Structures are given as C-alpha cells and as structure tokens.
Amino acid sequence: MxxxxxxxxxxxxxxxxxxxxxxxxxxxxxxxxxxxxxxxxxxxxxxxxxxxxxxxxxxxxxxxxxxxxxxxxxxxxxxxxxxxDIIPVEVVVRNVAAGSLSQRFGLEEGTALPRSIVEYYYKNDQLGDPLISEEHITAFGWASYQELDEILNMTLRVNDFLSGLFLGVGLKLVDLKLEFGRLWEDEDMRIVLADEISPDNCRLWDVRTNERLDKDRFRRDLGNxxxxxxxxxxxxxxxxxxxxxxxxxxxxxx
The missing domain is CATH 3.30.200.20 (Phosphorylase Kinase; domain 1)
Structure with a gap:
C-alpha cells in the first residue's frame, strides 16, 4: 500500500x-x-x-x-x-424510532413510525454533521432541486428494497445513512449511490428479539x-x- x-x-x-x-x-x-x-x-x-x-x-x-x-x-x-464528486449531504432514512430521533422527540426506541422519515445532515465533522433542510441544500448549492429529487427517489427505493431483503433474513432495518455523488462519464453526469452500506451506517435489529447487531453495540458499550x-x-x-x-x-x- x-x-x-x-x-x-x-x-x-x-x-x-x-x-x-x-x-x-x-x-x-x-x-x-x-x-x-x-x-x-x-x-x-x-x-x-x-x-x-x-x-x-x-x-x-x-x-x-x-x-x-x-x-x-x-x-x-x-x-x-x-x-x-461526493455531495456533502448525508441522507438518513428512519423506519423505526431510535438514536437521535428518539432523543429529539421523546419517542421510545423501537416505536414504529407512521411512515419512513427522510432527514438530511450536512457532511462536516468539524460542525458535528448538523441537521439541515432541503432549503439549506439548494440555497448553499450543495445540490440542485433536480438532483435532490433524484436523491430522494433513489433513497426511498433503496430503503424499500433493503427493508425487504433484511426482513427475509430475520433483520429489521431500523434506519440507514446514505451518501451520493456525481459520476462524470463522457461529458454526462449522473447521481449514483456512493460510500458503503454496512452495519456502520445501518441500524439492524433481530426481528424477534430486537437484539442490536450494528454499530450501536460499540456506541453503547454492549460488547461483541x-x-x-x-x-x-x-x-x-x-x-x-x-x-x-x-x-x-x-x-x-x-
């Protein structure tokens, strides 16, 4: 290396x-x-x-x-x-109340949400990845309205597919974080899914027991x-x- x-x-x-x-x-x-x-x-x-x-x-x-x-x-x-070219926005989809969502709204972890909720965070470690709105994203030029629509549609599709895939192996997709980038090919640009999808950026619980099998084991000192x-x-x-x-x-x- x-x-x-x-x-x-x-x-x-x-x-x-x-x-x-x-x-x-x-x-x-x-x-x-x-x-x-x-x-x-x-x-x-x-x-x-x-x-x-x-x-x-x-x-x-x-x-x-x-x-x-x-x-x-x-x-x-x-x-x-x-x-x-990574778009500096982290897109989080929440299917079940957990983590910061539970803290912000006083919801018990594990509470089923009425529908999947999409949140945006500015990708900036020095600022602590603050929660942002669509207006912030378009006003500051991080993504255009058209790009944001494409990102949202792709996010919901990814969430729907992975929720079913994980459910098939006895796992509940509580939430996940996605990142997107601009891929340039022969003068053409398209938005693509980037970074990774792993237990580092997904909360995955056992369907029957709600045992956490993801990064929360590290965050909360659960061990193993x-x-x-x-x-x-x-x-x-x-x-x-x-x-x-x-x-x-x-x-x-x-």
Whole structure:
C-alpha cells in the first residue's frame, strides 16, 4: 500500500488512486468511531466484514437498477470503485424510532413510525454533521432541486428494497445513512449511490428479539461488536466458514 498514492482517509476507510483514470481503491479499516470521533477503538475483522457486506448489498441494488460507484471487490479489505464528486449531504432514512430521533422527540426506541422519515445532515465533522433542510441544500448549492429529487427517489427505493431483503433474513432495518455523488462519464453526469452500506451506517435489529447487531453495540458499550457484524454477514450468506480473516491471493476471489 505504501507505493500507492493515498487520496483520502476517513474514519473507517482509506481511498487510494485506482489502476485506471476515474477509479479509486477503497480500503476498509478496522477502526470504529462514534460521537463525532470522540470515541474510538479498533475492532479486529470489522473492515473485512464491512467490505463483504457492502459489496453484496451494492451488487443487489445494481440488479434492480440503482446506479452505484461500486465496480468489484479486489480482496478481503479492498474494492474498486468509480471516482465521484461526493455531495456533502448525508441522507438518513428512519423506519423505526431510535438514536437521535428518539432523543429529539421523546419517542421510545423501537416505536414504529407512521411512515419512513427522510432527514438530511450536512457532511462536516468539524460542525458535528448538523441537521439541515432541503432549503439549506439548494440555497448553499450543495445540490440542485433536480438532483435532490433524484436523491430522494433513489433513497426511498433503496430503503424499500433493503427493508425487504433484511426482513427475509430475520433483520429489521431500523434506519440507514446514505451518501451520493456525481459520476462524470463522457461529458454526462449522473447521481449514483456512493460510500458503503454496512452495519456502520445501518441500524439492524433481530426481528424477534430486537437484539442490536450494528454499530450501536460499540456506541453503547454492549460488547461483541464483531460478532454482531458477523451475524449479519452469516444471515446474508456471505461469511466464509473460517470467519472474517484476511486471506491471500486467489482464495479471496469469487
């Protein structure tokens, strides 16, 4: 990795220059952070699991026509992606009351919402990713009205599809965070789903017991973080029998 040019490093991933123009290599770290990076730990195997889970979900979404930046998985920790201009807006879909929504409105966690609620947050760690409105997004030029409509429609479609997919393996999609980017190809631009979809940015509870299998295990010191992520991978049918280990060479390829 030292011979590759690093383009960006975030809290959970590193981006390197890709093998071809317009591509990047996305490396998944084992780092876990919460509360705007005030809490930090290293969870062995988390990056491997997130890489596999995100790969699977991105591929399933592509099958129903959702455009994404994902190209293919390279190995247990890396995937090839298309380079996009990230829109600095985090889109959160909430299906069940949990987290900050419960705190802001005094709702008991687990309360079913009358319908899915979409919220927008300005992607800025220094400001704590503040809650924003559509007016903020268009007024400050982060996205146009047309782009925002496209993002909203894609968000609802992703949420609907993943809710059904997870329900089929006994998981409740409580909420999820999505990011989008502008992909330029031959002078044409389109909005695509970017970043990742994993237990780092989805709340996933067991349908029967409401056991939390996502990043809340880390946020709330519930323990067994890696085991929760591994259980999600097992239910999706993508976890190697040997568990989330780093394999070498062709053994990692599908």
């Amino acid at each position: 030292s011979r590759r040019r690093q383009v960006y490093e975030g809290k959970a991933k590193v981006l390197y220059e890709g093998p071809e123009p317009g591509t990047l290599i996305q490396y998944f770290k084992d780092d876990a952070t919460a509360f705007n990076n005030k809490k930090h730990a290293v969870i062995t195997g988390k990056g491997v699991l997130n890489n596999r889970i995100s790969e699977y979900l991105m591929m399933r979404l592509a099958e129903i026509g959702v455009p994404t930046h994902f190209v293919r998985r390279l190995n247990m920790r890396e995937q090839l992606i298309k380079e996009v 973080v890696q085991e929760g992520y591994a259980e999600i991978a097992r239910r999706l049918g993508i976890l190697p029998e040997a568990g989330p280990r780093d394999l070498k060479g062709p053994e990692t390829l599908q």
